[in-house]
Amino acid sequence: MSPKSMLVLVSLFLLGLTVSAQYTEKINTNRPGTSQGAFSVGNNVLQLEGGFGFGKEKHKLEDTRTNTFNFDYTIRYGLLIEQLEINLNGSFRNEGIKQTVGANEEKIRRADFEFNTIGVKYLIYDPYKKPKEKDSINYDELKSWKERYRFKWKSLIPAVSAYAGMNYVNADNPFTFTNDQTISPKFVVMTQNNWWTSNAGSWVLVTNLIVDKITTENPAYGWIITSTHTLNDKWAVFGEYQGQKSNFYSDNILRLGGAYLFNNDLQIDANIATNFKDTPSIFRVSVGASYRFDWHYKDEIIEKPGFESGIKDKEPELNEKESDSLSINQEFEEIENDSLKLEKTPFINEFEDGSHREAMEKDLDERRTEQRLERERLEKEKQDKKDDKKFRKEERRRLKREAKEAKQAEKARIKAEKEKQKMIEDIDAELDKMEQDEGVDDELKKIDEELKKLEEMEKDLEPEKTKEKEEKKEAEEEDIDAEYEKLQKEQEKAKKEEEKRRKKEEKKRLKEEKKRKKEEEKRKKAEEKKKKEEEEKEGDDNNDG
Template sequence: MFKIKSLVFIFLVFYSTINYAQFTDVINSNRPGQSMAAFSVGKTVIQAELGINRIIEKDKDVDYKAAIWNSDLALRYGVFFEQFELIANLEYQNEKFTAPGVDIHEGALKKVLIGAKYLIYDPEKNYEKKPNLYSWKANHKFNWRQFIPAVGIYGGVNANLAKNKFLRGSDIPRDEDFTLKGMILTQNQFGRYTFLTNIILDKFPSQRNSIDYVLTMTRGFNDRVSGFLEIQGFNNEFYKDHFLRTGAAYLVRQNIQVDASVASNFQASPNIVFAGVGASWRFDANYNEVMLRVPKEEKNDGKSKKEKKDKEKKDKEKKKRKDAVENTEFK
């Protein structure tokens, strides 16, 4: 039995150079891949990410075929503060399963996952990169700091509303009505490239609990187009597999993105091929900018408080001397 999720990936190519917190000038979507970014959408921001997917699964050893139409929806809302986000993931599946003597057509809400994400560490917060006024080489040397990732955590609850309609095989234990999901999320920015790592504990505690991962590299080609390459792995007692996924996203408007992706698993039994399209939309009319990182030096003319006080003191002394000279000349 396979496990396909049609959730999320990333359009984060515009993130790293800005000085504000979670919120970005353009939509920051997790589509069209399966990984989740460490950063949230921003306080009061509402975001919807919708996908429609076609999945074909074949197994020559067992002699069956499953033709699937799948739709997934992620609803994201930044609440309480900049680093916190509530997320609801819904997935509806319509499947036609055929095997010798078997012809089943099922449709149900396959997944309901309610959770929250919190950014626990941002390497750019309270950090200022000061230029070296005496060395061009020092200003252009390799930046090891980019290997320090932003880190987020996620926790959620799975609700088994489909009641195992899509679980084939009598030797595989059924899902519990409610299970937990937890993730550690990391994010690095390497120029135009963004690298995401998700380490996942899913369906815990149950006999089908799984330790999974997603690794995603995305690149911005220009201000509107980005592409990605992703590998995803599942590892539990009953199913072990890896998926390779690629695709692209296009920024239609500042708050609207469309995307497309394709994927396939590594093993031949079963062989799973996936193709999907989707769109993301953001409502941010209620957002107020919040400064979380240290302002650039230009904000205070590049001078510290002590330097400012010393300058003011010198200016006062200079004025006193000038006044004294003028008074002497008048007398």
């Protein structure tokens, strides 16, 4: 593409961005529908829009009946320029659900914000800006009814705006998908056609194409078509079709309603909405209002070059000398106000001198080359900074990783030393127990010796028993006193025997108890030894790993 062609395209693009003021004497609101118009409220205008909705929903498959209450609100403000608007949209929903489960009816109530979106709208193209001279009033056409009311294909070209916003939803919101992100983007392309005829009044057609939550797992795509017709200066009716498609919820909703203009800054509206399915079926009635705080003080109209003061009448014809003088003066004025000095792209007139055009193109090429080189230099600096930042980040990560590994090695060493020290202490404790066990064995030997002595004493007592039997026979012949003395002696002997027997049993019991304790200690010792061997084996495996 030649420099001349590029220059012409850039000039036409810049001229195409010129638009007229958005401010209107009467309030410009998006209600009672849900679509957004292409035009903003106007610079330095604050507008509040809101409404209440009551409805019923029935879900055939889930067998639920729901009573709903909605509060929708919008805050719009015209910022800096006529084409720019910032706004906040939101909806609060409160519902009570009745669900039949078997023979019981459960009631569930939940409430939260369905969405809150803050965004910016900008008017890209406006076909209703001040007309060119060729589109001015033709008084000859006014004499013909046919020419006056014939259809003009140019009226199909709409105004176009773009909207970019950011959604915010609370965590655990019952009206959104479970894994929805708290913050997600929203984009809308808006078109608007305004038609007016003297016999049919005014009509407005608004179309919205919506892409919502595209960064989440469940993006939503939607479209809204709204048609509004004014019956007179106060009353208007509208119809709207809204479609939505996503994995979470899909539906097609039809709305019908009307609005009443109370004054230039206040509008009251009402509408009903229904859908075409039963999972769930929807019926909702809404009423609302729109009010603006009008601080607009100046219409900032951006005109095309040559139409700053409206469409000019034909200038009187000049002779050759006057026209040459006028062209010279205009040339000097253009040089003084050259758009290149203002860093703007000039519009090339085909009737200009070729050398002048070539000089302008050369100057423009030089400027573009300088800008390109400067842009490349800035990009290179930006990339170098990014690479340096990445290198520093990787170096910090490496140092942290090495410090972490050294710390883990130190912990492992300390742990091994503690285990080694614990093993030494356990061995010492086992040796002490073994020494104690040897003392127990000595006691057991002493007890065995005493038991043997008792057994020998019992053997010695057996002949005495036989002797006592013989004496008992002889004692029968003695008198009662002798028998009494013998009885006492027998009782004393029996008592001694019983005492000896008791001592013997007690010593046996003590011996058995000590044996049992010794066996229990040996068993514990074996278990502890086995446990230590297993721990040592695990420690060796970990060190090998």
